[in-house]
Amino acid sequence: MIKFDVARNWTVLAPPGLGVVQSAGADLRRILALLRARAGLNLKEPPMQDSTAPIDNSIPVIVLSGKTNSTANGFSWRLGIDRIEIYGASERGLCNGIYDFLAALGVNWPKPGEEILPKPHPNHPSEYPLRAANAYQGTIKEPDKWRRLVITGASPLSRREDFLIWAVRNRIDVLVLPFAEKPPILAGFTGKYSRIQENLLNLAKQYALPVEIGGWDLNCLVPRRYFFTKKDIFRMEEGKRIRDHNFCPTNPDTITLIKAEARRRFNEHSDTLVFHLWPDRDAEQLWCSCPSCRAFSREEQNRIAVNTAADVLVEINPEARISYYENTGESGDNPNEVSPRPNMFRLRLLPGQEGAEEAGLFLAGD
Numbered sequence: 001m002i003k004f005d006v007a008r009n010w011t012v013l014a015p016p017g018l019g020v021v022q023s024a025g026a027d028l029r030r031i032l033a034l035l036r037a038r039a040g041l042n043l044k045e046p047p048m049q050d051s052t053a054p055i056d057n058s059i060p061v062i063v064l065s066g067k068t069n070s071t072a073n074g075f076s077w078r079l080g081i082d083r084i085e086i087y088g089a090s091e092r093g094l095c096n097g098i099y100d101f102l103a104a105l106g107v108n109w110p111k112p113g114e115e116i117l118p119k120p121h122p123n124h125p126s127e128y129p130l131r132a133a134n135a136y137q138g139t140i141k142e143p144d145k146w147r148r149l150v151i152t153g154a155s156p157l158s159r160r161e162d163f164l165i166w167a168v169r170n171r172i173d174v175l176v177l178p179f180a181e182k183p184p185i186l187a188g189f190t191g192k193y194s195r196i197q198e199n200l201l202n203l204a205k206q207y208a209l210p211v212e213i214g215g216w217d218l219n220c221l222v223p224r225r226y227f228f229t230k231k232d233i234f235r236m237e238e239g240k241r242i243r244d245h246n247f248c249p250t251n252p253d254t255i256t257l258i259k260a261e262a263r264r265r266f267n268e269h270s271d272t273l274v275f276h277l278w279p280d281r282d283a284e285q286l287w288c289s290c291p292s293c294r295a296f297s298r299e300e301q302n303r304i305a306v307n308t309a310a311d312v313l314v315e316i317n318p319e320a321r322i323s324y325y326e327n328t329g330e331s332g333d334n335p336n337e338v339s340p341r342p343n344m345f346r347l348r349l350l351p352g353q354e355g356a357e358e359a360g361l362f363l364a365g366d
Helices: 024-038 092-104 157-169 195-206 222-228 252-268 298-316
Strands: 003-006 009-012 048-050 059-067 075-079 083-086 127-129 135-137 146-151 174-178 211-215 235-237 238-240 272-277 319-326 346-347 361-364
Touching: 009 024, 024 092, 059 092, 075 092, 083 092, 092 135, 092 157, 146 157, 157 195, 174 195, 252 298, 272 298, 298 319, 298 346
Parallel strands: 009 048, 009 059, 059 083, 146 174, 146 361, 174 211, 211 272, 272 319, 319 346
Antiparallel strands: 003 127, 075 083, 075 135, 235 238
8 A cells, every 4th residue: 555654854845936836835735734743743844945946865855846827737746755746737737736646645625614634544643545656637628528616696705715725625627707796886896806706816816726707697798777678688478578587689689789798798808718608597498489589499599699799709809718508409510500609618517406516517605
């Protein structure tokens, strides 16, 4: 069995300029100190040294290294007798590698705010078995396969940072924040983000956690305040226009409004590479039954709306993409169907639905 001895005089080596050394690297050192305390050792956190400076080759080291300015998330680590190397294809990859090593050591974060340390062996309290001597994970390039933590306006304010920390420790790839939650007239709003979102963004930056925008936000492109002046852009049900849940996507005025709102919001987040535009939560299948919309399935109505936004996004940022939700067998490949735009990708599950966590979609809730 492969064992890691916390009693050894480990030193952490890292080059300057890797920001995650101050967050994930600090977690590594903190946990090793906790394991030493459990073993009854009079040792504190392993010291940190600049890996570019001369070092004593007789000292066992944990070497942290990685690339900067990269969107990759892959990592590798390997255990030697006197040397542990943790490498990331980016700062985010290094963060993933650090937490994967700690997980191999038996550290577990099952819930936000909860940390479970491995139990020491009664006869060898400083030695902890590792599940493996090395690990490798390549970069996942397909955005529909990334693991995401989605924070909504309904997520508890006091626990959002706990959820973010839980996400990075469990090697989730992306944080998803909603579009701005408050209008500028309310206190705490500083621009395109609320003050709460700004705090989350700063924390995500410390862990090099990428941020995407959106969620159940498709209705943001057709604001409900227009119901009394442009009632025909809203959903029809049993011959009456309904203000709640989605809208009428085939009305030319709806298309015009979606384009204008999408352009404004995408420009506010011009550096964002992925947006999420899903129909109203728990009402994803409620679409319009007006004479014009009845010619289209619910899936096609959804695509018409998201396609309109996608056409705007490709003008602003050709590299950016939009996720849309669809859980039926329709593919959009039939020439008689409304096909999704090339800068869109489909999600078959949404956070909170059965099987979503297995698919890598997590919802910040209670």
